[in-house]
Amino acid sequence: MITYQREQLFDIRSEIEPMFYTHWMEIGAFDKEKTPLSIDWDRYKILEENDNLFMFTVRDNKKLVGYYVAFIINHMHYNQTLCANCYIIYLDPKYRKGMIGYKLIKKSEKMLISLGVTILVFSFKADKSLVKLMERLGYKPLDVQYYKEI
Numbered sequence: 001m002i003t004y005q006r007e008q009l010f011d012i013r014s015e016i017e018p019m020f021y022t023h024w025m026e027i028g029a030f031d032k033e034k035t036p037l038s039i040d041w042d043r044y045k046i047l048e049e050n051d052n053l054f055m056f057t058v059r060d061n062k063k064l065v066g067y068y069v070a071f072i073i074n075h076m077h078y079n080q081t082l083c084a085n086c087y088i089i090y091l092d093p094k095y096r097k098g099m100i101g102y103k104l105i106k107k108s109e110k111m112l113i114s115l116g117v118t119i120l121v122f123s124f125k126a127d128k129s130l131v132k133l134m135e136r137l138g139y140k141p142l143d144v145q146y147y148k149e150i
Contacts, residue, residue, distance in 0.1 A: 002100060004107040007057050009048055013041075015064045023090040027125050031149060047071065054084060054115070056108040058091065058100060066091035066100070068108040072117060083119040084112045105137060 009016065017039075024037045047053035052073060058066040070084040086108075091101050109120060122139055124130045 001061055002103075003059050003062075004104060005057055005059070006111055007055055009044055009053060009055050009069075012057070012064065016067065019064060019067070019090065019092075023088070030147075034149060054108075054112060056104065056111060058095070058104045060095070065095050066104055068104055070108070070112065070120075072112070072115065075119065081118055082116045083121060084117045086120065086122040089122075089124070102133065102137070105133075109137075 020039060021037060024032075044053060052071055054068075054070040054072050056068040057064055067088070067090055068086060069088045070086045072082065072084050075081040075083045089101075089104070091104065095101075105122075112120060120139075121142065122130075122134060123145075
């Protein structure tokens with residue numbers, strides 16, 4: 001049975017840490033030798049303790065199969081506007097067909113709205129296009145980002 005729920009990162013760290021690695025291996029944008037995966041767990045802990053980290057998960061019979069992680073902050077230029085920036089989203093490839101990813105996003109949105117969020121920003125890798133899904137969910141293009149390793 002597929003379930004969707006809000007969870008605390010540090011309550012499920014042992015489950016999610018290997019999935020972070022799998023996610024990085026699949027989509028890591030940077031040169032993996034120059035920029036190895038090195039998760040700043042201390043900073044995640046501070047964000048979680050200050051209610052600035054939002055994690056929503058999807059499970060299949062209690063097994064973790066995906067996550068949606070967002071940072072929640074008041075916008076720097078519109079201080080009365082609470083924003084959520086979906087920093088990472090991942091779904092095990094076996095679960096990418098059908099509506100599971102769509103429902104993960106919709107249920108995350110519903111929970112974020114209940115927390116007072118009024119602007120949702122969603123980022124994803126250019127070569128892992130989610131454009132059609134984002135448009136179907138009502139998102140509009142906002143920014144274009146480029147990077148350069150130096």
